[in-house]
Amino acid sequence: MNSSGSDINIKPLLDYFEKYLPLEEEEKGVLEELFHEKRVRRRQYLLQEGDVCTHNTFVVEGCFRMFLVDEKGKEHNLQFAVENWWIGDIGSFHSEEPSRLYIEALEHSVVIQIKKEDQLRLFVDFPKFNRIFRVFTENALVSAQRRILQNISSTAEERYLDFLKRHPDFFNRISNVQIASYLGVTPEFLSTIRKRLAKP
Amino acid sequence: MNSSGSDINIKPLLDYFEKYLPLEEEEKGVLEELFHEKRVRRRQYLLQEGDVCTHNTFVVEGCFRMFLVDEKGKEHNLQFAVENWWIGDIGSFHSEEPSRLYIEALEHSVVIQIKKEDQLRLFVDFPKFNRIFRVFTENALVSAQRRILQNISSTAEERYLDFLKRHPDFFNRISNVQIASYLGVTPEFLSTIRKRLAKP
């Protein structure tokens, strides 16, 4: 039980951390205290443009997308997040300026969240988490760099194949409309790519 | 003087850190001890494909590009770095696997570098630097995310205009061939964009 008095399922988060570093009992207790569960229905938003991103979010169950709406009203997916992924607008989280992004649940989902001030406290009290989060951020940066290189050097078909190879579980879970938006092409063009690939 | 016995100009690095957090004399001394100067001539490589990126590099003077060579032999610029920027293949640096990237000096340059093991030692002995580097990485991630969104949502002309607005100093310093490669277009097409923009 955490301070809100409700049972929350923090085990997936503990398991996740322990893949990186073993945790002391005290640390587990602090995590249980600082993280809070939230249930989000399909199509509900975790963050909307103009809001400041005040929480760091870990997905326990379900699926999200983070996207930008451009000046023509088109949506562009920056990232998906499923079980055991983190999601949030890290820029807004740290600058405390309003976000330009939306985070929307693609399925009924369960997340656990930590407030910015609590995360800072965690970093001060337990430098171990500072290190873990630095590593997470580095990994995210490496992924982002790979994606930039792919965007400027590959065709849409190559990007789609690489996406499927890297995330085979997304194939039956995320609609092609959303995948197209992530790849930076129209759903119509993704459809022709898929036809081309199915042929031979 | 550092352990190599040579005078190195570490002041730009100290000034840079102090924009984030004031440093104690002891910390300055440690930085001076752990960072080493390197002079790099134009067209010389700081990193080549297949090498493990063993150093984190801070640019004191000069200009670099980090790029990928694709299977068709074409080069794609991932990043530039000028005075007071960091450069390195952060993926290879942490995984200690061979890099797929090159880092090349576009001008005669001076950098100061820290070895991975020394940086880790720095993080353990002075947690303050762990925090500073986490913030650096977060900032780099935010930039990378912005660039991904731009790549999937903007035309080459919009990306070029944004690049100039964001880095006006690069206009007269970095050749259009290199800028085109960064934007993900051919130099010929960048030339037609420039003509289009010069007209009205």
Add this chain to the structure above:
DNA sequence: GCGTACCTATAAGGTAGATTAAGAAAAAGG
């Protein structure tokens, strides 16, 4: 100061991917 390598501009023809529209299939929701 000179030669040479590189950089920029311009133009013609070609391709990847966008746009629009319209119908079929599937899924959400009540």
Add this chain to the structure above:
DNA sequence: CCTTTTTCTTAATCTACCTTATAGGTACGC
């Protein structure tokens, strides 16, 4: 279960950007 909404497909037309080629301009290295 039926209705409504969303998703996927196909095809025609259109545009952004690539490829190849040619030529003049610029700056580096000696």
